[in-house]
Amino acid sequence: MAGKVSTVHRGGSRFYVNAETREQVPGVTSVLSMQNKPFLVPWAAKMTAEAAVDNLRAVASIAEYDRDGAVDFLKGASRRYTKTRAAIGSEAHDMFERMIRGESIPFVPVHMEPYYEHFSQFLDVVQPELIRAEDIAWSDEHLYAGSFDALLRIKDEDGTPLTVIADWKTGKGTYPDVALQMSAYGFADRLIDPDGNSVPMPHIDAAAVLHITDEQWAFKPVRFDAEVFRHFLHLRATFDWDRDVSKTVIGKPFAKGGPSGGNAIVTGTQRRAISPA
Structure with missing residues (x-):
């Protein structure tokens, strides 16, 4: 038992919090935002x-x-577009999780019908066996x-079974950067389920991404190796620099001035030349 995990947002970044130890670590997507x-x-x-242009008269x-x-x-404009796409993505992800767990979907909204159809085709063609879904990959080392x-x-293609981490x-x-994302998950130390149960990360053979839209779908392999993971770790170090270390590197002025003048620095030579009163 590792303790249930929750999330908090600080300074525009997401942190995962272990309820038992209160340890906070940055989320993978927040680390990737350092690019x-x-x-x-x-x-x-x-x-x-x-x-x-599209709203010329109204504007x-x-x-x-x-x-x-x-x-x-x-x-x-860009924020509204991103928000709309994020809402569609969240709705689709929820539906995909239910489908791959074998749940029936009694009602599919019209705008989700193409996604439902394409994910159904993926399940039929690839015949994936679900091992885990929507768990948390946690790295104690990094x-x-x-x-x-x-x-x-x-x-x-040869019928050999593969354990694949998928997105x-x-x-x-x-x-x-999906390769960076998948390497971060696959090279983590352990998995934590919604109840807080922790198990070591199993051996993973490969990574893949299912790109699924309202027009088509494709299940694509993603490079998954130590070199790609090292590049993710560079971003992890950059995250610490950006959030913490960079705030400590500039000290208080030795001297400063402005329009009304300021105090000049007294050098060591000058101090030694001053005779006691």
């Missing part, structure tokens, strides 16, 4: 421009009486944790 993503700036600018009407309101509407989607047993993605594409 430089320069493409986000032009993407957000594009979303803002599209919101302006002009709002701006006539409430300039700040119009500005807020436009600058929130101090991080994260909730993964599924640990599966599947068969390769569901419902966005527009799959990106290289």
Whole structure:
């Protein structure tokens, strides 16, 4: 028994908390946020421009009486899109977990029907055996944790059984940092279930991502090895730098001044030259 795990948010990052020891460690996705993503700036600018063009008359009407309101509407375009996609992703993940556990889904909302159909096809074609789902991978050695989607047993082309750690993605594409994410889960020390029961991380043969959208699905292998995991650990160290160490490296001024002047530094040579009164 390791103690149930909860989460808290501090400074824009998620931390996993062991209820028994009160130990807090950063979440895998918060560690991954340490990556430089320069493409986000032009993407957000594009979303803002599209919101302006698509709502030209409405924005002009709002701006006539409430300039700040119009500005807020436009600058929130990327945030609204991200929030909408996150809601769809959460709803889909909940449905996928129920389906892979063998639960019946009595009602599927219209906007979820394509996801339901494609996940059903995945289950039929791949025939995965569920080992665990939505447990927490916890690293005692490197101090991080994260909730993964599924640990599966599947068969390769030769019929050899493989233990695969898998993730569901419902966005527009799959990106290289999913390999960092999966390595973090797979190289953790133990698994913790919702009741707080802890077991050592089993041997994992491979990692994969199920990219599933309203148009198609694909089950793709993801590179899973020590080299990829080392790159994740670099980000883990960067997280400590960003959150903690960077706040300790600048000291108080030796001297300072301003428009009204300031006190000059008294050097060691000057101090030694001063005679006692």
